[in-house]
Amino acid sequence: MIGRVPWWTVIVVGVLAVCWVVPVLGIVLTSIRPPADVALGWWRLDNIRFTLDAWQRVWVEYPLAESFFYTALLAALATLGTMLLTPAAAYAFHFLKFRSRRLLLIIIINAFVLPQQVVVIPLFTLWRDMKLIDNPLAVLIPYVGMSFAWSIFLVKNFLEDFPKELIEAAKIDGCGPIKTLQHVVLPNATSPIFAVGVLQFLWSWNALLLPMLYLRSMVPLPVLLTKVSGTYEMNWDLRSVAAIVTTIVPLIVFVVFQRQFAAGSQTRTGAKE
Amino acid sequence: MASVTLSNVSKSYGAFEVIDNLNLTVDDGAFTVFVGPSGCGKSTLLRMIAGLEPITKGDLVIDGRRVNDADPIERGVAMVFQNYALYPHMTVEQNIGFSLRMAGLGKPDIEARVVAAAQTLQIEPLLKRKPAQLSGGQRQRVAIGRAIVRDPEVFLFDEPLSNLDAELRVSMRVEIAKLHNKLGSTMIYVTHDQTEAMTLADKIVVMRDGKIAQSGTPDELYDNPDNLFVAGFIGSPRMNFLRAELTQGSLKLAAGPTLSAAGLPDAGEALVGLRPENFVLDGGDASLVVKVDVVENLGGTRYLYGTTGSGEALVVEVRDRAGIKAGDNVQVGINAARSMVFAASGQRVRPGH
Numbered sequence: 031m032i033g034r035v036p037w038w039t040v041i042v043v044g045v046l047a048v049c050w051v052v053p054v055l056g057i058v059l060t061s062i063r064p065p066a067d068v069a070l071g072w073w074r075l076d077n078i079r080f081t082l083d084a085w086q087r088v089w090v091e092y093p094l095a096e097s098f099f100y101t102a103l104l105a106a107l108a109t110l111g112t113m114l115l116t117p118a119a120a121y122a123f124h125f126l127k128f129r130s131r132r133l134l135l136i137i138i139i140n141a142f143v144l145p146q147q148v149v150v151i152p153l154f155t156l157w158r159d160m161k162l163i164d165n166p167l168a169v170l171i172p173y174v175g176m177s178f179a180w181s182i183f184l185v186k187n188f189l190e191d192f193p194k195e196l197i198e199a200a201k202i203d204g205c206g207p208i209k210t211l212q213h214v215v216l217p218n219a220t221s222p223i224f225a226v227g228v229l230q231f232l233w234s235w236n237a238l239l240l241p242m243l244y245l246r247s248m249v250p251l252p253v254l255l256t257k258v259s260g261t262y263e264m265n266w267d268l269r270s271v272a273a274i275v276t277t278i279v280p281l282i283v284f285v286v287f288q289r290q291f292a293a294g295s296q297t298r299t300g301a302k303e
Numbered sequence: 304m305a306s307v308t309l310s311n312v313s314k315s316y317g318a319f320e321v322i323d324n325l326n327l328t329v330d331d332g333a334f335t336v337f338v339g340p341s342g343c344g345k346s347t348l349l350r351m352i353a354g355l356e357p358i359t360k361g362d363l364v365i366d367g368r369r370v371n372d373a374d375p376i377e378r379g380v381a382m383v384f385q386n387y388a389l390y391p392h393m394t395v396e397q398n399i400g401f402s403l404r405m406a407g408l409g410k411p412d413i414e415a416r417v418v419a420a421a422q423t424l425q426i427e428p429l430l431k432r433k434p435a436q437l438s439g440g441q442r443q444r445v446a447i448g449r450a451i452v453r454d455p456e457v458f459l460f461d462e463p464l465s466n467l468d469a470e471l472r473v474s475m476r477v478e479i480a481k482l483h484n485k486l487g488s489t490m491i492y493v494t495h496d497q498t499e500a501m502t503l504a505d506k507i508v509v510m511r512d513g514k515i516a517q518s519g520t521p522d523e524l525y526d527n528p529d530n531l532f533v534a535g536f537i538g539s540p541r542m543n544f545l546r547a548e549l550t551q552g553s554l555k556l557a558a559g560p561t562l563s564a565a566g567l568p569d570a571g572e573a574l575v576g577l578r579p580e581n582f583v584l585d586g587g588d589a590s591l592v593v594k595v596d597v598v599e600n601l602g603g604t605r606y607l608y609g610t611t612g613s614g615e616a617l618v619v620e621v622r623d624r625a626g627i628k629a630g631d632n633v634q635v636g637i638n639a640a641r642s643m644v645f646a647a648s649g650q651r652v653r654p655g656h
């Protein structure tokens with residue numbers, strides 16, 4: 031019958047789901063049980079007590095709220111920067127002709143193959159000389175800059191299918207490149223721009239290496255999480271709470287915006303049936 | 304309104320020459336149609352006039368001003384695209400008013416002009432819709448509305464009707480002709496459909512391989528083509544071409560009869576062009592026998608598709624209902640005065656050359 035999935039897909043998907051759900055369940059349970067009860071494992075049932083003690087203490091013992099705010103701020107700024115600059119760059123690379131366009135594009139896209147670890151040290155010395163250490167720009171610039179590799183690639187790919195006549199019609203109607211971008215390209219490219227925005231948000235929210243090295247007074251959540259885990263105390267419950275707080279936002283963002291990915295790159299041209 | 308002049312215009316993509324040293328004047332207020340087979344460079348030429356394609360060599364002059372390097376808006380041209388190219392995220396109203404908005408006109412001004420354009424094209428009830436909610440014919444009207452709202456010097460159309468069905472194509476054709484009468488603007492229209500060209504044009508420019516094969520009024524091209532290509536391209540059904548030998552003022556057809564060709568220089572092997580309506584069932588200057596393969600009945604006229612004794616295909620237009628059936632052998636007379644002779648090179652053989 032059409033539409034019926036084979037029996038084995040159900041099993042495969044089921045196993046994958048369990049693999050994913052069990053650790054999450056573990057973290058949640060650990061966060062609401064006294065550490066002594068779960069010392070041998072969160073699944074142990076010898077002593078069943080629940081407490082919200084960790085959920086209250088963690089805010090006091092660690093600057094979790096402050097970190098949450100910084101993380102959100104940095105991720106939001108990085109996302110905004112990417113959503114503004116990437117479509118403009120992709121549009122320029124795709125529709126405008128300028129000197130060494132190909133070379134520039136290759137250089138930018140090549141950042142793909144460049145692991146973060148390679149740029150970390152040179153960038154550190156650069157920021158130190160420019161007195162940018164502990165300045166949000168020290169992480170925002172690489173967040174946005176390094177994302178160009180995949181984000182420009184993604185949006186430019188979408189523009190491959192963008193009807194060229196619309197660009198030409200705009201030109202005939204008196205638009206220069208900027209107005210064409212603003213009035214014709216952007217309104218019809220919302221789905222790749224949102225996809226890029228969501229990916230960039232997740233990536234910058236979870237960033238660890240750069241903020242750890244370049245920021246001092248601001249401690250984003252992933253960095254804080256390593257600090258919470260780095261102590262020798264029996265603080266499994268606090269770690270769990272911090273982990274939940276760290277992951278909950280990306281999870282919500284992903285669930286809310288997952289349709290942007292499913293929608294993919296379909297162009298609504300309306301130009302022709 | 305403005306005239307458009309192209310002098311020695313060439314266009315090449317790398318080493319590939321699309322338009323080859325072309326000279327043309329489009330008169331002020333005239334409806335000019337570029338027609339030619341696919342790939343001959345019609346769209347390229349139009350896009351160069353529009354400012355969408357840089358001109359490799361030569362000068363483009365609109366309204367007395369050289370505009371090779373000007374933006375489309377400075378040239379005062381508006382263009383209607385083959386696939387409409389309406390902005391999908393804007394309503395019809397916004398689509399039509401977009402160029403005015405970009406030009407910085409005020410809201411009330413824009414609205415008045417949009418409504419006036421919509422009235423001209425009878426699309427007022429559609430103003431609040433999005434392009435996706437329109438039929439093909441309605442979209443085409445909106446696309447034309449977008450052009451007329453600006454009151455441009457020159458209208459450019461690139462095969463605007465080719466996405467429409469046959470019936471709609473005919474009615475839109477009439478509308479475009481009316482629009483031209485009403486506005487009196489210079490219009491340049493590209494098509495590969497010779498019927499569209501014949502019915503719309505004040506002047507037809509027949510193109511072939513990036514060159515102008517001939518230009519003139521529809522009647523000039525129909526009655527007096529310069530070469531085999533134009534003769535075969537203009538007119539439907541196509542002109543018949545019969546093999547012949549032109550020597551000493553007489554034209555001996557391979558199919559049998561000999562026609563007088565007084566005043567024509569010797570050309571040896573030649574082709575005689577005869578349109579389907581240049582035959583008569585009785586009389587004529589000479590006659591030949593045609594074996595009828597198919598009779599196409601259009602009511603008022605019929606077309607006999609047949610074969611001559613020499614095995615050449617022939618189409619004959621018949622106006623009376625002579626009861627001719629497929630399989631019959633019919634004697635048809637030739638109206639020799641209307642025949643045209645083409646040399647083997649494809650050039651017309653004219654008297655006194």
Ligand SMILES: Nc1ncnc2c1ncn2[C@@H]1O[C@H](COP(=O)(O)OP(=O)(O)OP(=O)(O)O)[C@@H](O)[C@H]1O
Nearest residue numbers: 316319321339340341342343344345346347348495
């Ligand atoms: N960007 C381009 N690069 C290279 N060659 C091109 C380009 N655009 C068009 N051509 C070539 O130029 C020639 C003329 O193209 P053009 O689009 O003007 O033809 P056309 O007369 O409009 O044909 P049609 O009736 O099919 O629309 C064609 O041979 C085409 O392959």
Ligand SMILES: [Mg+2]
Nearest residue numbers: 345346347462
């Ligand atoms: Mg074309």
